[in-house]
Amino acid sequence: MQKHITETTEYLISKGFDKPEIGIVLGTGLGKLIDDIEITAEAHYNNIPYFPLATVEFHTGKLIFGTLAGKKVVVMQGRFHLYEGYDFVDITYPIRIMHQLGIQKLLVSNAAGAINLDYKKGDIMIIDDHINLQGGSPLAFKGVSQFGERFADMSAPYDANMIATIEKIAADHNIDIQKGVYASVVGPQLETRAEYRMLKIIGADAVGMSTVPEVIVANHLSLPCLAVSVLTDECDPDNLAPVDIEDIIAVAGKAEPKMITLFSELIKTL
Ligand code: HPA
Secondary structure, eight states: OHHHHHHHHHHHHHTTOOOOSEEEEEOTTOOGGGGGSEEEEEEEGGGSTTOOOOOOTTOOOEEEEEEETTEEEEEEESOOOGGGTOOHHHHHHHHHHHHHHTOSEEEEEEEEEEOSTTSOTTOEEEEEEEEEOSSSOTTOSTTGGGTSOSSOOOSSOSOHHHHHHHHHHHHHTTOOEEEEEEEEOOOSSOOOHHHHHHHHHTTOSEEESSSHHHHHHHHHTTOOEEEEEEEEEEOOGGGOOOOOHHHHHHHHHHHHHHHHHHHHHHHHHO
8 A cells, every 4th residue: 555655645745635634634615715726736536556446426625725714735536435436445445545745634524414302403513422323443554553543542543732723713703613433434325323322322512424534534534633524414313304415505505704714714714
């Protein structure tokens, strides 16, 4: 894998991806942060050697390099999901590439369902812990110890300093934020009522189909990360209406300005 990582990285450097300091993964409906970036290079996933081929129609699927809030950033506009048929190693390959390019911090966003019913549609939730329900690990491959400790520590997967900073930024900007546990599932089907009940019982505040594999790999690489969910639907098992994916995207879009403020202000402090 290291040979592929080197080749991919060399390709991106040749395209102008010049020593990014921060990596950002933008989730469903959260692509507008790009408008605030002074872009100096970009590469479509399909043109990047060894990247998985992008499929989901909601994502434009490109890697962007530029300046945001005075920092050099590399941004994934759209991510890879298990539900598209990729494996754990495929979907986390871009994290390894951003790390190899030199990022010091990783910021991740996603759209998620609210399991904690005190949290409402449109709220932003800082992830402070997670539950991996995806039935596998991005570290379960031969040769993983070449990249870090196989039995990666997960006692604090989300960087406490960045969490404290973003909470302060939210308070300063009058942005309400929640904090909680994100459970990752494979999808793409949404959950049954019984599954939502189970997620609540096991301690999840939100559920989604991404993020956790990326965060596991970041931790394995000793890359501090922060992750934020936009809560796009309320998963009340006793009043469950069918979920409309268009609605999820629309809600994510509405919460986007808050997310952009939080990320941009956080980046200024890093
Ligand atoms: N379940 C899983 N993933 C999701 C949901 C949900 O309710 N909402 C947005 N992403």
